[in-house]
Amino acid sequence: MPEGHSVRRLARQFGDVFTGRQLSVSSPQGRFSAGAALLDGHTLLAAEAHGKHLFLHFDNALVLHVHLGLYGAWSFGGDSTFAGSSSIGAPRRVGEEETFAEADEDGYDDGGNAYAGPPPPVGAVRVRLASSNGWADLRGATTCETVTLAETDGILARLGPDPLVNRRGDAGRFAANLQSRKTPVAALLMDQKIIAGVGNVYRAEVLFRRRLDPWLPGGDLTDGEARKLWRDVVSVMNDGVADGRIITTTPRYWSGNGKRTTPAAALSAMKSGTFPARDNAHFVYKRDGLPCRVCGTTVLIAELVGRKLYWCPYCQQS
DNA sequence: GTCTCATGGACAT
DNA sequence: TGTCCCTGAGACG
Numbered sequence A: 001m002p003e004g005h006s007v008r009r010l011a012r013q014f015g016d017v018f019t020g021r022q023l024s025v026s027s028p029q030g031r032f033s034a035g036a037a038l039l040d041g042h043t044l045l046a047a048e049a050h051g052k053h054l055f056l057h058f059d060n061a062l063v064l065h066v067h068l069g070l071y072g073a074w075s076f077g078g079d080s081t082f083a084g085s086s087s088i089g090a091p092r093r094v095g096e097e098e099t100f101a102e103a104d105e106d107g108y109d110d111g112g113n114a115y116a117g118p119p120p121p122v123g124a125v126r127v128r129l130a131s132s133n134g135w136a137d138l139r140g141a142t143t144c145e146t147v148t149l150a151e152t153d154g155i156l157a158r159l160g161p162d163p164l165v166n167r168r169g170d171a172g173r174f175a176a177n178l179q180s181r182k183t184p185v186a187a188l189l190m191d192q193k194i195i196a197g198v199g200n201v202y203r204a205e206v207l208f209r210r211r212l213d214p215w216l217p218g219g220d221l222t223d224g225e226a227r228k229l230w231r232d233v234v235s236v237m238n239d240g241v242a243d244g245r246i247i248t249t250t251p252r253y254w255s256g257n258g259k260r261t262t263p264a265a266a267l268s269a270m271k272s273g274t275f276p277a278r279d280n281a282h283f284v285y286k287r288d289g290l291p292c293r294v295c296g297t298t299v300l301i302a303e304l305v306g307r308k309l310y311w312c313p314y315c316q317q318s
Numbered sequence B: 001g002t003c004t005c006a007t008g009g010a011c012a013t
Numbered sequence C: 001t002g003t004c005c006c007t008g009a010g011a012c013g
Helices: A004-018 A033-039 A149-157 A170-179 A185-189 A200-209 A223-243 A263-271
Strands: A024-026 A044-050 A053-058 A062-067 A073-078 A086-089 A125-130 A134-139 A143-148 A300-304 A307-311
Touching: A004 A044, A004 A053, A004 A073, A004 A086, A004 A134, A004 A223, A024 A033, A033 A062, A033 A143, A053 A149, A062 A149, A143 A149, A170 A185, A170 A223, A185 A200, A200 A223, A200 A307
Parallel strands: none
Antiparallel strands: A024 A125, A044 A053, A053 A062, A062 A143, A073 A086, A073 A134, A125 A134, A300 A307
């Protein structure tokens, strides 16, 4: 699924195109008809994200709560206010950029200017939001429900601190969450009660970046290590929000073969404004069997609580 | 066409 | 720890 950075981008996009607008809310697929009816005709007040959860607040004190899960995705289309909007969510290839709307297929008439209304829904559209300026379709989400404000608070209360919110005291809360557990730190990073928004890509990558042994019990991290880990998650996830991609390698690794280059070459890569090729965007994620970019040791893979974990056994020793 | 896999999580056991 | 649900794309035949 899109990790927390994608959901944050989604919230921003909903805010940009739909805030203050009256929305028609429907469930072309039919599975969300009752929930959609509660929101239909109401105005969107705000869109917010916490971790991987998206909350759309309507003017009747009800909230559309969406969790994309592994397969969920939103697609958008509409007039010029939608020009920068993109489809966000799975399924896409890992590391692939978001796909941007093409005007011809998104409700423009043949003249290319006036918005002619949403196209007929294609496939299993769980919910469609439509305003006078455009539309958004949701497919395949794990959770799509209409909830009250109290229920929203309940959902938020079950989530740990979000690195993309990064309130004062969150680093300490995260450190305390880690240090009270004997579970491997790699499992704790995926636990949304410990930290909200980290998924399988970020967890593997930040553990490598901090050179932490994924199997180290959370309680074995020092407070300083835990806080540095938090700060690195904050940093890479904010980059993800800006880039619309998960890029965890530094420019020194962006050249052709993904091996470390000279500082001059890295500077040149940064100045040229290029992004790494998909193959060079990560240190260890999905690189099992390949040599570590830093030390050359073969990157390993293992199953941990049902998800695949990638790490370098040399760089990440405890 | 069929199979497998994927950035997740709830629930049962 | 295992099972199930959700959807679509790519590999394979």
